[in-house]
Amino acid sequence: MKRFPLSVFALGLLLFTFTSFTPPQKKDPPEKRIEDLLAKMTLEEKVGQLNFVVGDLFNTGPTVRTAQSDKFNEAIKNGQITGIFNIHGAEYIGKLQRMAVKESRLGIPLLIGADIIHGFKTIFPIPLGESASWDLAAIENGARVAALESSAGGINLTFAPMVDITRDSRWGRTAEGAGEDPYLGSLIAAARVKGFQGKDLADPRTIAACVKHFVAYGAAEAGRDYNTTDMSEYLLRDVYLPPFKAALDAGSATLMTSFNELNGVPATGNMFILQQILRKEWGFTGTVISDWQNITEMVQHGYSKDHAQAAEQALQAGTDVDMMGEAYLKFVPGLVRSGKLDQKILDESVRRVLWLKFKLGLFDNPYRYSDSKREKREIRSRENLAVAFDMARKSIVLLKNQGNALPLSASTKKIAVIGPLGNNKADMNGTWSFFGEEQHAVSFLEGIRKYAKGAQVTFAQGCDLYSNSTAGFAEAVTAARNADVVIMALGESAVMNGEGASRADIGLPGVQLDLVKEIHKTGKPIVALVSSGRALELTWLDQHIPAILATWSLGSEAGNAAASVLWGEYNPAGKLPLSFPRHVGQLPLYYNHKNTGRMYEGDHSEPGSERVYKSRYRDVPNTPLYPFGYGLSYTTFAYGAPTLSKSSITGAETLTVTVEVTNTGKVPGEEVVQLYIQDLVGSTARPVKQLKKFQKLAFAPGEKKTVTFTLNAADLAFWRQDMTFGAEPGDFKVMVGGNSRDVQALPFTLTSL
Numbered sequence: 183m184k185r186f187p188l189s190v191f192a193l194g195l196l197l198f199t200f201t202s203f204t205p206p207q208k209k210d211p212p213e214k215r216i217e218d219l220l221a222k223m224t225l226e227e228k229v230g231q232l233n234f235v236v237g238d239l240f241n242t243g244p245t246v247r248t249a250q251s252d253k254f255n256e257a258i259k260n261g262q263i264t265g266i267f268n269i270h271g272a273e274y275i276g277k278l279q280r281m282a283v284k285e286s287r288l289g290i291p292l293l294i295g296a297d298i299i300h301g302f303k304t305i306f307p308i309p310l311g312e313s314a315s316w317d318l319a320a321i322e323n324g325a326r327v328a329a330l331e332s333s334a335g336g337i338n339l340t341f342a343p344m345v346d347i348t349r350d351s352r353w354g355r356t357a358e359g360a361g362e363d364p365y366l367g368s369l370i371a372a373a374r375v376k377g378f379q380g381k382d383l384a385d386p387r388t389i390a391a392c393v394k395h396f397v398a399y400g401a402a403e404a405g406r407d408y409n410t411t412d413m414s415e416y417l418l419r420d421v422y423l424p425p426f427k428a429a430l431d432a433g434s435a436t437l438m439t440s441f442n443e444l445n446g447v448p449a450t451g452n453m454f455i456l457q458q459i460l461r462k463e464w465g466f467t468g469t470v471i472s473d474w475q476n477i478t479e480m481v482q483h484g485y486s487k488d489h490a491q492a493a494e495q496a497l498q499a500g501t502d503v504d505m506m507g508e509a510y511l512k513f514v515p516g517l518v519r520s521g522k523l524d525q526k527i528l529d530e531s532v533r534r535v536l537w538l539k540f541k542l543g544l545f546d547n548p549y550r551y552s553d554s555k556r557e558k559r560e561i562r563s564r565e566n567l568a569v570a571f572d573m574a575r576k577s578i579v580l581l582k583n584q585g586n587a588l589p590l591s592a593s594t595k596k597i598a599v600i601g602p603l604g605n606n607k608a609d610m611n612g613t614w615s616f617f618g619e620e621q622h623a624v625s626f627l628e629g630i631r632k633y634a635k636g637a638q639v640t641f642a643q644g645c646d647l648y649s650n651s652t653a654g655f656a657e658a659v660t661a662a663r664n665a666d667v668v669i670m671a672l673g674e675s676a677v678m679n680g681e682g683a684s685r686a687d688i689g690l691p692g693v694q695l696d697l698v699k700e701i702h703k704t705g706k707p708i709v710a711l712v713s714s715g716r717a718l719e720l721t722w723l724d725q726h727i728p729a730i731l732a733t734w735s736l737g738s739e740a741g742n743a744a745a746s747v748l749w750g751e752y753n754p755a756g757k758l759p760l761s762f763p764r765h766v767g768q769l770p771l772y773y774n775h776k777n778t779g780r781m782y783e784g785d786h787s788e789p790g791s792e793r794v795y796k797s798r799y800r801d802v803p804n805t806p807l808y809p810f811g812y813g814l815s816y817t818t819f820a821y822g823a824p825t826l827s828k829s830s831i832t833g834a835e836t837l838t839v840t841v842e843v844t845n846t847g848k849v850p851g852e853e854v855v856q857l858y859i860q861d862l863v864g865s866t867a868r869p870v871k872q873l874k875k876f877q878k879l880a881f882a883p884g885e886k887k888t889v890t891f892t893l894n895a896a897d898l899a900f901w902r903q904d905m906t907f908g909a910e911p912g913d914f915k916v917m918v919g920g921n922s923r924d925v926q927a928l929p930f931t932l933t934s935l
């Protein structure tokens with residue numbers, strides 16, 4: 183096809199703008215309204231519906247564009263923008279919507295996206311922290327609050343949940359996901375989608391979810407962000423895909439492609455994952471959004487020769503929306519005109535975007551998400567803060583409590599709070615909390631002062647988060663010497679994890695460990711609050727410090743939640759959603775690994791000859807410091823011997839697994855009772871353990887509960903060697919316990935399918 187000079191198009195566009203246009207009639211069904219619109223759209227207007235740009239508030243990628251610049255406004259009026267993200271404010275967004283609806287030729291309303299990752303203004307714990315609660319209802323409720331607040335502030339789409347499985351805590355984005363397990367990760371993914379989207383997307387108090395990043399982004403080589411991933415289709419399907427499927431089954435309206443290349447093909451242009459799996463096998467009809475410039479980055483990957491080819495490849499593969507790349511905007515009209523790209527493909531993508539806007543109710547009332555009154559009422563309401571407080575307490579994991587050092591006694595008279603996160607508001611909200619003003623976060627010191635009731639609380643920072651300065655050590659040591667108990671607040675700042683924040687050393691940053699060692703020398707009892715967006719290497723702390731709490735980044739209510747746990751107002755019940763290594767060199771480390779032919783199970787005490795040719799390290803054990811599913815309580819739980827309803831089942835039968843769990847301590851507490859299986863022989867070798875069920879239950883002191891799980895062939899299914907999905911008859915082990923390490927096992931057989 184002959185190419186027209188650009189000016190002819192510009193003129194055409196101008197003429198179009200002034201020709202009368204009858205907007206689709208409200209009474210028509212959306213399908214018809216979409217087709218009517220499509221029929222009227224110019225190529226440029228179509229492509230505009232696929233162009234998503236960032237606003238002026240903050241930047242989450244390499245380039246900025248200013249929402250208030252004239253260029254931006256003109257682009258809205260010219261229909262060159264489908265939506266703007268990372269802006270907020272009912273009034274401001276209302277203005278932008280008015281511009282789109284009243285001043286653009288077709289009056290198509292805007293998507294307003296944002297990274298509402300763990301709360302909007304009321305900030306919840308980072309997703310990894312929330313996942314440690316293993317409390318699906320609480321997680322759903324947290325997402326619900328985030329939707330209530332952000333939708334009032336003009337937002338209609340969140341780029342969440344992030345469901346990337348991660349087995350390597352060097353990867354900074356570990357903070358944003360649910361950890362290492364596909365089963366737990368799938369349930370959490372679904373809970374978050376339900377929380378964001380509610381029962382009906384058209385309800386203006388809900389927002390559309392965008393499950394991300396599709397796919398295998400969390401498997402970045404060496405834990406370095408954006409790095410290459412290469413994996414078997416088995417691993418992809420068994421481990422990395424299930425949380426995406428769960429999020430889509432729960433109704434996630436959209437999906438975001440990932441930055442990485444997967445087995446040689448960048449995810450954004452990857453036909454196998456986007457066409458074969460997502461569209462064909464899973465039947466996903468929603469909108470696929472690229473990540474920030476990851477269409478144009480296909481050039482750097484060495485997959486596309488230029489941005490035009492990248493645009494062609496991405497759109498062909500089914501990436502509907504171009505976030506920040508402007509490759510569609512610049513090149514797709516030409517590609518269609520030249521016949522390189524079938525117009526039908528473009529139309530399909532535009533249809534999907536318009537559908538989303540219809541589902542959100544934007545065509546019926548574009549201002550429905552901009553409700554200043556509701557915004558005032560909703561944002562940081564007392565109710566929302568109470569939900570965040572509850573979630574923060576539920577996220578805390580008690581890693582060690584030697585000699586019942588915790589909870590603190592009400593008679594403790596002198597407390598020293600020491601460490602760079604002690605009197606710190608800025609880092610409480612954690613990564614991806616751009617909308618939550620840090621001044622509203624409760625610091626640990628504030629929380630401790632509130633709960634310490636009458637006790638004298640002193641604070642010494644000791645050192646800062648990163649630097650090598652030990653200048654504050656002396657003051658901290660004096661504070662410790664004068665105290666009965668030292669509470670040390672240590673760990674990562676908000677920017678030490680999250681996007682682009684991979685670390686090669688996952689110990690405490692800067693001189694924090696040296697500070698702990700100095701304070702330890704005083705002989706005072708120490709409680710460590712360790713905040714992080716990943717599993718940290720805490721080996722020294724574990725060997726020397728009596729009480730350790732994993733406090734992630736707990737959000738708006740951080741200080742109150744931690745203090746509530748410190749004084750035992752709340753009995754911690756969190757369980758780790760990922761393995762904590764003894765040494766960074768063990769990574770990737772995950773409980774659901776496979777056996778090798780030479781697995782080393784020993785403790786390094788046997789003679790050398792018996793352990794040389796084994797799968798092990800010479801210097802550290804294979805096992806994690808704290809295993810997946812691990813977390814202590816102020817009470818203790820005793821597990822009886824589990825029993826099975828039968829020793830073998832057919833594919834049509836159900837196996838019942840029963841175990842008695844007793845609270846053997848003196849205080850009420852909650853326990854996450856976990857069930858794992860092992861398929862002993864498979865057509866592809868199976869992991870040593872796989873979480874299949876869990877129940878989080880509350881126990882009064884002395885209370886005994888009979889906990890029952892059911893298993894059937896569907897729970898035993900995996901991707902078999904012939905690439906079919908299902909169980910295989912044979913021998914299994916079922917294991918029950920309070921974490922992935924301390925389990926009791928029983929054998930059973932699946933006799934047939």
Ligand code: BGC
Pocket residue numbers: 242243268297341394473474681
């Ligand atoms: C991140 C996405 C995020 C997007 C928009 C990207 O850099 O990878 O997770 O949704 O920015 O802020």
